[in-house]
Amino acid sequence: MSVPEAVDARELVGELPGFAILPDEVRALVAESFELVSFPFGAVIVREGDEADAFYVLASGSARVVKQGDHGEEVPLNVLRRGDSFGEMALLADTVRLSTVRASSSVQALRLGKSVFAALTRSHPQVREAFQAIVNGRALWNFFRVHSSFSQLSNEALALLVSALERVDAPAGEIIVREGDPPGPMYVIEQGRVRVYKHSDGSESHLGFLRAGDFFGELSLFRDEPRAASAQAVSDCTLLRFPPELFRRLIDEHPDFRLRLEQRIQQYDYRRVASVPLDFAEEILPAEASVRHISPEQVELETELEAELDAGALEKTGTAAKQRPIRRFPHVYQLDEMDCGAACLAMICRHFGRSVGISYIRQAVHTATDGTTLAGITRGAEELGLSARSVRVSKSRLDDLPLPAVAHWEGNHWVVVYRVEDDHVRVADPARGLRRVPRDQFLERWSGYTSVVGYTERLAEAPEARTSLAWIRPFLRPHLRLMLFAVGLAVVAAALELVLPILTQVVVDRVLPRGDLGLLWVLMAVIVAVLLAITGATLVQRYLLSKVAVRFDVATLDFLTGRLLALPMSYFSTRRTGDIERRLLGARQVRAFFIQSGVEALTSVTQLLAALGLMLFYSWKLALVYLATAPLYAGLMRYSAKRLRPMYDNLEEAYGRYSSGQIDAIRGIETVKALAAEEALRRLMLGRFQALADRVFRTEFLVLAYQGSLQLVAFASFGLFLLVGSIEVVHGNLSLGEFVAFNALVALATGPMLTLLSLWDQGQLARVLFDRLDDVLGPEPEQGADRDRLRTVSTLEGRVELRGVGFRYGGPEAPAILEDVTLTVEPGETVALVGRSGSGKTTLIKLLAGLLEPTEGEILFDGFELRTLDYRTLRRKIGFVLQESYLFDDTIAANIAFGEEAPDPARVAWAAKVANAHEFVERLPLGFDTSIGESGLRLSGGQQQRIAISRALYHRPPILLFDEATSALDTESERAVKESLDELLVGRTSFVIAHRLSTVRDAHRIVVLERGRVVETGTHDEL
Structure with missing residues (x-):
């Protein structure tokens, strides 16, 4: 570390509560142990589920802390700025990372290795205690952001709430709140289940169950009335108690907290459940209740407001600022019909003064061939640095909708609503330009599903469009x-x-x-x-x-x-x-x-x-x-x-x-x-x-x-x-x-x-x-434009490790194709992958070849993480036979040695013999110089597969990946190919997908996949 960096490290370390109590000389020594690391915009600094290897302090820039929710969605937890620390929670608990930290600008951070951190906390117990206090507060903060109905509270309100809450335990069977008691504390359930009931005409009426994240008891405090129902712990519970003075302070000083309570009361009024006490009206749902689909176009909704957008509610929660009517609005045309969602966000970015390229936005919103989901638009907006919220709005509340907003229109299209008039609605249509649509027509074609987007300063960090004549x-x-x-x-x-x-x-x-x-x-x-x-x-x-x-x-x-x-x-x-x-x-x-x-x-x-x-x-x-x-x-x-x-x-x-x-x-x-x-x-x-x-x-x-x-x-x-x-x-x-x-x-x-x-x-x-x-x-090349940082793969022993590998098509809200796949394969080992169609076998093979990148976890070759290796040189060391291998309109020799300017005849003949293709090729009039036509049309399916196997073997790779490589062969041909391959596979690592028992029986290990998860492993005899 250079001298200026060391001085900066001392300053930052001195500001941390955990280190401020250390003697000066020890603190200086600790500061010297930090390493300065840099991360570009959008880079993942630590990933949820990864092994905890270091403690970090943010030296410059900003980063977002997110966590995977109960339904696989990404939940924002916090924004970190200079001087904030992270990573200590997993280190103290000796567990994996509990959340993901992603750079929301160019970031520099000070990194302290796990071993140094562990030694420091062992030798100075007061440091461990100070960090443990921080961790306890942060855990409470994360609980409210992920599980609580108050996840949308402002940081100021949540900080006050966390600092003043009291944690209490309630054993199973204990009456926490009794009907008719005077107003008392409000509770949030941290752990356990609570039963809510009411006595009426001498009988007990069951009202519902409450779980972690639900709250109760607010109505008696809000209206200053006796308790309207009783609450009993069904299991051992940990509760977070709001003292009445804290409740009053939050109501008076933080409108977003008051709004949340008012919305809840309005929800119950709207549902006409006045006969049920509003404290306990069913298993209480948060405002963001569930994930739903819009069936006509498979648009996935991230959240839905239970209340149909109370007038001004979004402005108060900070999603969008109340503004004057928008007179002028920039327009961006969609490139293709599936790009309308990305084009809408491009227009909104330009409206806020940042010209972000539509290709970049397309990646951020995870546009697929069937378009973009509402969840994708909202998450993409947040990734760009905008504030965003997915809602379903009652058509009667159109005038209250904060603008601009991305609206789902005509069943399969996204447009930007930027001004609402008495008789018309102004929309920016990515396909047709700026339009003035009659209000009745707009309401008829609008589904109500909307992403409300607002400006934040983080938008300035989003990369601007690079399209030019350069x-x-x-x-x-x-x-x-x-x-x-x-x-x-x-x-x-x-x-x-x-x-x-x-x-x-x-x-x-x-x-x-x-x-x-x-x-x-x-x-x-x-x-x-x-x-x-x-x-x-x-x-x-x-x-x-x-x-x-x-x-x-x-x-x-x-x-x-x-x-x-x-x-x-x-x-x-x-x-x-x-x-x-x-x-x-x-x-x-x-x-x-x-x-x-x-x-x-x-x-x-x-x-x-x-x-x-x-x-x-x-x-x-x-x-x-x-x-x-x-x-x-x-x-x-x-x-x-x-x-x-x-x-x-x-x-x-x-x-x-x-x-x-x-x-x-x-x-x-x-x-x-x-x-x-x-x-x-x-x-x-x-x-x-x-x-x-x-x-x-x-x-x-x-x-x-x-x-x-x-x-x-x-x-x-x-x-x-x-x-x-x-x-x-x-x-x-x-x-x-x-x-x-x-x-x-x-x-x-x-x-x-x-x-x-x-x-x-x-x-x-x-x-x-x-x-x-x-x-x-516009799109970033595979592995980025700067390939100098990548490790060239000159040799490969064949050791392969998969650590918690997961994969999703179309973004974090999409269903998992692979989930938590962990596997270690030693050099020379043959692994057979079996499972039903759609279990993720082919996806796993493509991940190993670097054709796809894991969305969770990591893959290592000989101890090096896949993303750090040069894919082009790596793939030269991997022989890959796809389920439907493509043959080019060229000679057989050129197809076997594809990628070589001049095929080596001896190597071509060797590869063909091993794949049992040499015999039929020699019978052709021109032998290996025979042109096979486009897509290999002049060859049978079995002959095409043997040519594909020959191509995979041509470079004598140390790792082989076979995806139904012999499915088109008859039994005799498959047996001949298998006998040749058995000799070749000795000393080579191989992954084989096959449905025939004869193909997988001799594998060193059989891995059974079911719905993307490894459910069984072992030899043929063991299974």
């Missing part, structure tokens, strides 16, 4: 001279064109009145020379631009393909194939706009300005007449930008969907033929094309209408010029030659003007395509 510049720089030369030629051609009107004036004013044929022939020669020069300059310019375009296409396509291939598997699993294809095709159209249209635009601007200059020279009056139509052009451009861009967005999305449908149909043609479903598929494809054709028609009609309007304005401008110009000639203010020359200038200026306006139209499409390219350029 990635294009390196590809343009080598061709800059050629492009400048092409621009120069275009300027020369434009300047020469302006000579023609001048020569026309000379012909009219001098040649015709005087009959000077000699001058006429001279002028004709000059005109011919000018035309030849213009033609030559134009041809050379086109040649240069074509040359640049081809080179640029090659370079950019290689760059984009590299970026695409560097993205993680999660990118491809959440996007349709047709959408990805449209991204790459759009890159060529962007190139055409920037190179060809860019030069054309510069040429047109030069020619237009020169023509306007000559117009002013001839007649400033006529020049102003020509320019009088400029506002009309500007209006058309504005209308075009407003209408065309969303239509281009929708059209690109429709093209992607239709393209995916075509690819899907071609891939499934064998099934179509087998089912004789050609007519059904044809009708399906026709329906999809008609939907696409409707969008194409509307877009093209609008483009034609725009271009027709431009022509109309141009004709109007020309007619106005003829009128005013003729009057000027009649009055003698302009010669006939000047009038003819001016007419030619008008023609020369109108052409470039219409060209520029047409380019404006093309620019709307280019902007759409360029924004969609951000979906390729």
Whole structure:
């Protein structure tokens, strides 16, 4: 640790209650034992369930503490800032981490190793006692955040509550509160169960049971009335008692606490349970009661308010601030139809002054091919640094809804509500733009499910969008001279064109009145020379631009393909194939706009300005007449930008969907033929094309209408010029030659003007395509852009450890595919994975290959955590046979040695022999040089599997992963392959998935998976 860091460490350590009691020399020694570590925004510092290895003190930045709730949801506990400590709870209890700490900005922290911390607390018991007091308070704090009905209280209110609570024990059978007693303390159940009952007409009426986190006794204090019911401990209970003075103070000083009680009373009034004492009206549910699904579109609701949004309640709890009506609101178009949720949050971020890229938000909200859940939007908003809350709002309370808010609309869409008027609702629709929707229509289409989003200072830490032209510049720089030369030629051609009107004036004013044929022939020669020069300059310019375009296409396509291939598997699993294809095709159209249209635009601007200059020279009056139509052009451009861009967005999305449908149909043609479903598929494809054709028609009609309007304005401008110009000639203010020359200038200026306006139209499409390219350029590459920090895997012994591995598709609220898988495999051991379909076997294999990353726990190879290893070099040491291995349209040898520029014939033959593929390959006319067709169509299923096994063995990897690798083989072929593999597997670690007993019988260990959990392990004989 450097000297400045050490000084800072002494200061921070001295501020901690646990260390402040140490002697100065001991405290200085402890400060020197800390290590300074850094974490980027969003990084996990400690993860719930991991082994506790250190104590931390935050030196700079901020971090969020979260914990997994009872239903798998992530519950925010606290926000840590400079000087706050964490990690001591697990160290003192000698257990695993009890919560996750995630950096909400760039963070620096001081880290004290577990051994030093343990030695310090052993040698100084007073330090342990001080930290234990902190831990006890923190445990109480976490209890209220995770289990209590008061989880939404402000930090100030919760701090007061925790500091003044009294913990009391109630043994089973004890009467805690008796009906009719005077008002007394309010209680929160920390542990145990409590039965609530009431006496009526001499009989006992059971009202319900209360569990950990529920509270009772508040009504008698709130209304100053006797107890309305009795409460008895069913089991041994630990209760947290609110003394009356604490209750009064919380009511008076903290409106959020009072609001929580009022909401509860209103809930019971709303349910018409007045006959039941409000202290004990059923098993009391917190405001955030359950997780539900919106069935039409599989949208998952994180929380639902039991009260239908009491007026102003959210403003008081700090979710959103009361504000003036929003007059202007930024708009962001969705990239694809499933991106509407991410686009809504992008708009809200821009409204609050932070331009966050939609690709980043898409990852934060866990967008899948079926869209984004409400829980995903709310969690994503919190990850971005916004405050957010999922609610279901009564339609009658629309006017009370804090804005902006993300609303679930039309059954399968998300929009931002940013202003509510008497008769209309203003929404920002990611698919159609800013809209003014009649109130009745909005209420009819709104489900009530909403995410209320507010601003916090943490939003400033969210990364801003990086989409810019910067990635294009390196590809343009080598061709800059050629492009400048092409621009120069275009300027020369434009300047020469302006000579023609001048020569026309000379012909009219001098040649015709005087009959000077000699001058006429001279002028004709000059005109011919000018035309030849213009033609030559134009041809050379086109040649240069074509040359640049081809080179640029090659370079950019290689760059984009590299970026695409560097993205993680999660990118491809959440996007349709047709959408990805449209991204790459759009890159060529962007190139055409920037190179060809860019030069054309510069040429047109030069020619237009020169023509306007000559117009002013001839007649400033006529020049102003020509320019009088400029506002009309500007209006058309504005209308075009407003209408065309969303239509281009929708059209690109429709093209992607239709393209995916075509690819899907071609891939499934064998099934179509087998089912004789050609007519059904044809009708399906026709329906999809008609939907696409409707969008194409509307877009093209609008483009034609725009271009027709431009022509109309141009004709109007020309007619106005003829009128005013003729009057000027009649009055003698302009010669006939000047009038003819001016007419030619008008023609020369109108052409470039219409060209520029047409380019404006093309620019709307280019902007759409360029924004969609951000979906390729924006996401972080697999394992990040900086690969220097990764460990290269040069050798691998084959020891594999899985520690509490879990995996979920689609975010923390999604169901677990794998859960708490712990396994240690020694080098050379063969492990068979068995279980029902959907038990998580294939997912586990993909995790081992690094194709997916665990969402919980860790995987270690030879003692090194998977995420720290370079996946590319690791995968070279792993042979992987997928359940449906893909074969490329190439030779058999190239498929076996895929990834090698020149296959090694000897190694190819060896791998084929081991996989029992050599015999059938040798029978083919060209042997290993036989082309197998796209997806291996020329081979049978069993032959394809043997080629896939050969490919997995080609590099002689120390670890093998087989996912139903022999499922397509007949019994004899499988036996032959197994005999060959048995020899090869000696000394190699292997994981095998198979349903046939013969395949797994000889495994060293069989692991049985059920619903993502390991339920049994052992040998075949043991099981």
